[in-house]
Amino acid sequence: MSPTSRLVFAASAGIVASLACAGLAQAAQKTILLGMQCDRTGPTEIVGTSLCPGIHDYIALVNSKGGVDGWKIRADEIDTEYKVPPAVEEYERAKEQGAVGIMIYGTPQTEALNAKLEVDHIPGTSPGFGIAASSDGKYYPYLFPIAATYWSQAAAAVKFAKDQLGGSLKGKKIAYIYFDNPAGREPLPILNALKRREGFQLRDFAVPPPGVDVSAQVLAITQSYHPDFVISHTFGKSPSLVIKGLKENGYPLTHVVGLVWASGEPDIKAAGGWGAAQGYNTMQFAGAGENYPVIREIKAMYKKEGKAPPAAMKNTVYYNRGILQAATFVAAIRNALKLTHGQKPTSVDVRKGFEMIRHFALGGIVPPLTITASDHEGGGWVQIFRVEGKGLKKLTPWFRAYRKVVVAKAERTAQEMAAK
Amino acid sequence: MFGSETGVFKTSYAADMALYPLPVARRTMAFLALFFLFAVPLLFSVYAVTILNLVLIAVVGALGLNILVGYTGQVSVGHAAFMSVGAYTAANLIARLHAPFWIAIPAGGGMAALVGAFFGIPSLRIKGLYLAIATLAAQFIIEWTINHVTWISGGVDASIQVSPPVVFGMALETQRQLYFFLLFFAALAVTATLNLVRSRVGRALVAVRDQDIAAEIIGINTFRYKLAAFAISSFYAGVAGVLYTYYLGIANYEQFGISVSIDYLAMIIIGGLGSVLGSIFGAAFITILPEATRLFLKHFGGMFLSHGAILNLIPNIRLILFGSLIIFFLIVEPEGLNRLWRNIRNYFRIWPFTT
Numbered sequence: 123m124s125p126t127s128r129l130v131f132a133a134s135a136g137i138v139a140s141l142a143c144a145g146l147a148q149a150a151q152k153t154i155l156l157g158m159q160c161d162r163t164g165p166t167e168i169v170g171t172s173l174c175p176g177i178h179d180y181i182a183l184v185n186s187k188g189g190v191d192g193w194k195i196r197a198d199e200i201d202t203e204y205k206v207p208p209a210v211e212e213y214e215r216a217k218e219q220g221a222v223g224i225m226i227y228g229t230p231q232t233e234a235l236n237a238k239l240e241v242d243h244i245p246g247t248s249p250g251f252g253i254a255a256s257s258d259g260k261y262y263p264y265l266f267p268i269a270a271t272y273w274s275q276a277a278a279a280v281k282f283a284k285d286q287l288g289g290s291l292k293g294k295k296i297a298y299i300y301f302d303n304p305a306g307r308e309p310l311p312i313l314n315a316l317k318r319r320e321g322f323q324l325r326d327f328a329v330p331p332p333g334v335d336v337s338a339q340v341l342a343i344t345q346s347y348h349p350d351f352v353i354s355h356t357f358g359k360s361p362s363l364v365i366k367g368l369k370e371n372g373y374p375l376t377h378v379v380g381l382v383w384a385s386g387e388p389d390i391k392a393a394g395g396w397g398a399a400q401g402y403n404t405m406q407f408a409g410a411g412e413n414y415p416v417i418r419e420i421k422a423m424y425k426k427e428g429k430a431p432p433a434a435m436k437n438t439v440y441y442n443r444g445i446l447q448a449a450t451f452v453a454a455i456r457n458a459l460k461l462t463h464g465q466k467p468t469s470v471d472v473r474k475g476f477e478m479i480r481h482f483a484l485g486g487i488v489p490p491l492t493i494t495a496s497d498h499e500g501g502g503w504v505q506i507f508r509v510e511g512k513g514l515k516k517l518t519p520w521f522r523a524y525r526k527v528v529v530a531k532a533e534r535t536a537q538e539m540a541a542k
Numbered sequence: 543m544f545g546s547e548t549g550v551f552k553t554s555y556a557a558d559m560a561l562y563p564l565p566v567a568r569r570t571m572a573f574l575a576l577f578f579l580f581a582v583p584l585l586f587s588v589y590a591v592t593i594l595n596l597v598l599i600a601v602v603g604a605l606g607l608n609i610l611v612g613y614t615g616q617v618s619v620g621h622a623a624f625m626s627v628g629a630y631t632a633a634n635l636i637a638r639l640h641a642p643f644w645i646a647i648p649a650g651g652g653m654a655a656l657v658g659a660f661f662g663i664p665s666l667r668i669k670g671l672y673l674a675i676a677t678l679a680a681q682f683i684i685e686w687t688i689n690h691v692t693w694i695s696g697g698v699d700a701s702i703q704v705s706p707p708v709v710f711g712m713a714l715e716t717q718r719q720l721y722f723f724l725l726f727f728a729a730l731a732v733t734a735t736l737n738l739v740r741s742r743v744g745r746a747l748v749a750v751r752d753q754d755i756a757a758e759i760i761g762i763n764t765f766r767y768k769l770a771a772f773a774i775s776s777f778y779a780g781v782a783g784v785l786y787t788y789y790l791g792i793a794n795y796e797q798f799g800i801s802v803s804i805d806y807l808a809m810i811i812i813g814g815l816g817s818v819l820g821s822i823f824g825a826a827f828i829t830i831l832p833e834a835t836r837l838f839l840k841h842f843g844g845m846f847l848s849h850g851a852i853l854n855l856i857p858n859i860r861l862i863l864f865g866s867l868i869i870f871f872l873i874v875e876p877e878g879l880n881r882l883w884r885n886i887r888n889y890f891r892i893w894p895f896t897t
Contacts (some may be wrong), residue, residue, distance in 0.1 A: 163857040171854065178853065200836070201857035206790055206797050207596055211833070214717055215589040233701045234792045241715060253699070303689065303796065304700040 154190070154455060154466070156197045157216030157224040159231065164203035165332070165358045168388040170227065172437035174199060176444020177225065179420050179432070184452055186423055191459045193466070195452065202227065206234045217242055222455070222469045225447055226252070229305040232265070239264040245454070245473040249447050250275075250382045250407050254308055254532065257499035259477070261536035266476050266498045268450050268491065269407035269443075273528045274502030275381045276309030276353070279405065280316045281523030282379055282506055283351040291322040297349035299339055299364055301356045302328040309355060309381070315527055325349070333360035340367030352378040361385075362392035365399050376401040379506065386439040390509055402509045403517065408446040408487055410439045410507045410514045415485040416449070417442075439514070446488050450500075453479050489520045502528060547891075561736060578725060583718055592717045593833055598728040599785045600825035604809040605735045605818065606778025611807070612816035613739060614771035615751030616665050617673055620680035621779050621806045626798035627684060628654040628780025630694055633702035633793035643707035643788070647727070650784035651777040657684070658776020665768045669754075681800055688795040701794045704787055714788075724785055731778060735818050738774070747771055748816075812871055814878025823879035831867065835860045 158177060161170035177197060185194050198219070200212040209231040216224060224239070224246040226232050232252035239246045240263065248256070249269035256262035257271050270278065284291050298313055300306035310326065317324045325347055327339040333356060340363075343349060352373070354364045361384035368378055380389070385404030393399050404410070412435070424431045435441050457475030458467035467475070479500070482491040489503030502522045507514035550565065552558045562568045582594065607621045628650035635641035635649055661680035665673050688695050696702040706713045707723060714720050738744045746767050749757035758764050787793045805828055813824020839856045875882045 160857075162854060163861055174853065199853055201860075203857070206792075206794060208832075210790060211589070211592050211596070214592040218588045230701065230792075230794045230796045233699065233703075233794060234790045237703055237791045308699075 152189075152192060152466075153194050153196050155216070155219055155221045156195065156451060157212060157221040158197040158199045159202050159209050159212055159225060159227045160199050161204045161227050162201045164201075164205070166204055166228075166383075168358075168386065168437075169383070169440050170201070172386075172388075172434040172440035173227075173444040173447075175432045175434035176441040177448040178444075179423075179435075179441075180416070180445045180448035180452070183416070183420050183423050184448075190452060190456050191464055193455070193459065195455065197225070197448070202231065204228050204231075206230050210234060210238075213238060217244060222458075222467060222472045223247070223451055225451065229253075232256075236262065236265055242469075243473070244469040245476055247447055247451065249443065249450075251305060255535035255539060257497065257502070257529075258532045258536040259494070259496050259498040260533075261540050262498065264473060266450075266493065268476075268493065268498070268500050269446065269489075270382070270502045270504045270522070271499055271528075271532075272305065272308040272355075272381070273312045273531060274499065274522060275405060275407075275504060276312040276355075277316065277524040277528050278502075278504045278522060279353045279379050279381060280313065280320065281521070282403070282405075282518070283353070283377075284320065286377065287350055291320040294322045294351065295347065295349040296322050296324050297327060297343045297347055297352045298324060299327040299329065299336070299343065299352065299354050299356065301333050301358075301360060302330045305357070306355055312524075312528065312531060313353075315531070316524060319524075319527070329356060329360050329364075333358055334363070336360055336363045336367055340364065340371060344368065344371035344373050350377065353381065354378060354384045355381040356384045359392070361389040365389065365393035365402055369393070369398060374401065375399060376403070376508070379403040379405060381405050382407055382504070385507075387437045387514075388440075396509060396512045399509045404439070404507050404509070404514060406439060406505045406507055407489065407503070408439075408442040409505065409516075410442060411516075412438055414442070414487040416445060416487055442487055445484075449484050449488060450476075450479065450482065450491065453482055497529075559740075561733075583721060588717055591721050593830065595717060595721055595724050595789055597826045597829045598721075598724040599782055599789060600806075600809065600829050601728045601822050602731045602778055602785060603782035603806055604813065604821040604825040605731050606775045606782065607806045608810045608813075608816065608818070608821045609735065609738070609747070609778065610771050610775035612810055612814075612820075613744065613751060614747040614768065616662070616768060616771060617670060618677040618772075618775070619674050619800070619803045619807065620661065620677035620684070621775075622798040622800065622802035623681040623684035624654045624658050624776040624779035625783030625786065625802070626688055626793075626795050627657045627776075628783030629787045629793040629798065630688055630702070630795070631780070632784040633704050633787055634694065634696070636704045637696065637702050640705075643709070643723075646707075647781055647784045650787075651780040654780025654783065655773040655777040658779070659769050659773040662769050662772025662776075665772065666765045678800075681803060685795060685799070695795065696793075700796075701792050703792050706791070707788050720789060724789070727781065727785060731781070732818060732822065735821075739818065743767070743770065751816075808868060812868060812878055814880030817878070817880040819883065820878045820880030823883065827879060831864060832860055835863045 160174040161167060162174060181195050181197050184190060189195060198216060200208060202208040213224060213235055224244060226235055226246045226248045229251045232248040235246060245264050245266055247266045247268050249267060252267055254271040254273045256265040257267050283296060287294055313324055327342060329336050329339055343352060354361060356364055361380055369375060382405050385406060390396060390399045421431050454472050454475035455467060457478040458471035461471050461474060476493050477495050479491055479493040482488055491500035493500045503520040505520050506518045508517045547564060562571055603625060610616050610618050631653040632646040632650035635646050661677060664676040668676060689700055706715050709723065714723050746762045749762055750764050750767050754764050809824035809828045810821055812827055814820025836856055839859055
């Protein structure tokens with residue numbers, strides 16, 4: 123055998139050995155397992171690298187206080203690179219290990235797992251993305267958006283534009299710039315419905331994937347369409363390019379609102395920093411900033427352990443969304459434990475636990491979530507934060523808009539999907 | 543030694559042309575068949591079976607690409623797009639007409655073959671990198687079309703849910719049930735390819751690869767065989783796309799991006815161009831490697847780093863490791879894992895007289 127062949131043989135033996143070790147999963151007592159999918163690499167890594175630490179830190183905080191009624195929570199994370207097959211793999215593994223719920227990340231992943239969740243009776247969360255119609259719990263019993271869907275976000279954006287433009291949208295022009303994929307197109311039906319209702323003009327500008335160049339769309343908006351308001355629904359690299367482009371072309375950023383995935387600190391930094399993005403409006407489904415009791419508790423927890431809090435905490439928008447997702451799951455587990463009188467809850471109990479959440483606020487970092495059997499969205503609340511000075515400043519309280527239009531659309535779509 | 547070749551005599555042409563002329567090879571195949579049919583589903587965890595299912599699908603896709611790139615020498619970076627053609631054809635048939643799998647799979651493959659043959663037309667005039675760019679166009683055109691034509695993609699979400707395949711009245715819902723289904727098609731694809739490459743068509747393809755002008759002079763219609771290679775390759779891709787759709791329970795065009803095409807190219811290059819076994823090795827390697835590195839880092843990374851740091855590092859180290867391993871294997875054995883396996887096999891073939 124040549125030396126190289128021997129090396130290869132040794133390397134493969136090592137890998138096999140490590141796989142064998144992995145098989146011996148650690149079975150701790152009184153642990154409730156959650157599946158957790160992240161995107162720390164891949165197209166939306168700026169989200170995953172901050173959101174996932176938020177989830178882990180909140181769970182660590184709960185565990186450091188003795189867990190939920192004595193039950194420790196363990197979130198088993200996997201990086202999916204925003205691909206569907208790893209998400210399915212993770213789901214199968216989590217199911218096998220007895221996970222009572224799955225934190226999904228990504229719209230295609232949510233669509234792929236939806237049917238499986240229903241078959242296996244495991245609740246999954248898809249905050250701020252996923253299937254907009256799944257806010258209707260009657261048709262999507264195991265999927266919990268737990269935050270404003272794209273339809274609620276679009277409705278809120280129109281309401282915000284209306285307020286900013288003096289209370290009426292009659293004859294006004296709104297530009298909708300979006301990432302040209304299914305998630306990007308999802309708000310369009312709501313925007314079109316509201317266009318007729320409020321009497322504004324609407325033109326949409328698609329940014330083709332991978333969304334690294336938006337100059338043509340920005341020029342069309344600023345040089346030929348001249349809208350009164352711009353709604354930006356972009357992901358990954360493109361939100362910062364939209365901010366930058368509009369700013370360079372002299373469009374007032376106070377008349378631009380980014381939906382929830384165009385609203386993080388990394389987007390603003392990539393657009394040229396706080397100074398360059400002054401006035402840009404960001405939509406949030408979890409509170410931005412650090413001024414919340416739960417953040418102070420996490421900082422204290424780190425201090426007690428003699429460690430510095432993670433750098434991810436500075437990206438408050440995504441970090442806090444991680445807290446929202448973890449905290450809602452913990453609240454559901456707490457409710458489930460009430461149902462089981464302290465016995466280990468099943469995934470079905472946790473689903474019931476979700477539907478028992480009422481006016482959950484967690485010191486303001488979470489909107490007043492009320493999740494019921496028919497409303498898995500929790501109300502569809504958002505908040506607008508504006509870039510002011512060196513941070514995001516709260517501009518509006520939690521609000522929602524055109525609720526009837528959104529709920530009716532969700533129900534109609536869910537019915538159509540069910541009919542298929 | 544276990545695989546002695548002495549004393550194996552053939553008395554008929556049929557015996558000489560058998561797929562596995564040596565008794566040891568037939569015994570190995572029987573062992574592998576028993577292993578995959580009984581040992582795997584009985585002993586492996588559901589999670590391992592889930593990953594194995596992905597490998598089986600990748601094997602079908604990689605075989606297809608190897609027929610085109612490895613055997614015929616036509617570079618294609620649009621393989622994933624042809625998979626999406628198969629996936630959406632089948633998904634539409636299943637969702638709208640409730641087509642059973644034995645219609646959906648050939649239909650998906652057939653449609654992909656048609657589209658593939660169409661995009662293969664430029665191969666008559668252009669070669670090498672130029673052809674690669676032409677197939678890149680196929681990748682983008684197909685992706686765009688599926689994204690925007692709602693009649694194909696089934697609405698705004700561009701995702702179509704499909705019901706699980708029903709075999710003999712049983713719906714294959716779990717990964718274990720799906721395993722047998724996928725194993726059958728992977729085995730079928732392997733057998734078909736093994737026989738294809740030693741047939742007249744297969745030899746014609748190799749002739750086109752080695753020197754297409756010479757091939758034309760000896761009477762091979764290069765245009766026809768190039769198109770046939772594109773069609774056959776895309777047929778495999780289409781079938782892989784349908785299997786993928788059954789596996790995920792959903793057809794979604796975002797799963798068939800350019801990076802997947804590159805992954806498949808990586809599979810056949812690492813496995814070995816122009817080799818059936820190489821396609822299998824490559825598909826297994828590229829599919830299992832991310833998972834293996836993840837498990838490895840999860841269990842041994844803790845010795846050096848804190849838990850939080852690991853979580854952030856795993857995905858990145860995995861990508862670095864992935865890239866370095868590919869380079870490592872290409873330098874150690876440019877002809878792929880298949881050659882590496884042959885070297886090992888040849889060593890034992892004449893053992894103990896190996897130098």
